[in-house]
Amino acid sequence: MDKIVSKIAALGVPGLVFMIALSATGLAGGAAITAALAALGPGGMIGGIATLGVIGLISEAIAEYGFDTIFSAVVQELYRRGETINSLYTKIDKYPVSKSLKAKLKEKLKEISKEDE
Numbered sequence: 001m002d003k004i005v006s007k008i009a010a011l012g013v014p015g016l017v018f019m020i021a022l023s024a025t026g027l028a029g030g031a032a033i034t035a036a037l038a039a040l041g042p043g044g045m046i047g048g049i050a051t052l053g054v055i056g057l058i059s060e061a062i063a064e065y066g067f068d069t070i071f072s073a074v075v076q077e078l079y080r081r082g083e084t085i086n087s088l089y090t091k092i093d094k095y096p097v098s099k100s101l102k103a104k105l106k107e108k109l110k111e112i113s114k115e116d117e
Contacts, residue, residue: 013059014052021048068101075105076112085113 021036034045041047061070079088092105 012056014056017055018052068104071097071101072105072108075108079109079112085109 017040018036021040022032025032025035025039027035037045037048039048041049041051043050058070075088075092078091079085083091088109089106092102092109095102
């Protein structure tokens with residue numbers, strides 16, 4: 001059991017997500033692996049593998065820079081790509097994050113829009 005836990009820990013967050021998906025299938029063996037990967041991403045098993053890779057990259061960035069910093073940078077990039085301030089406010093309101101983070105993001109948007117004036 002310790003060997004299995006150490007191998008899953010080496011995989012980090014993607015390993016945990018995969019284990020949760022495995023347990024949610026209710027299957028065993030190869031069928032559980034196939035079903036879990038297919039359920040994780042678009043395009044069947046290949047999409048599931050790609051999704052786990054993306055989860056790994058995102059979790060690594062969050063661990064290095066922090067959630068608030070990454071989230072703020074994404075909102076800034078959306079603005080630079082042509083999203084309007086109002087559309088970004090609407091998106092921020094729909095994000096499943098804390099009220100304090102929403103307030104920080106909106107304040108950041110105000111700063112960005114003032115810089116562009």
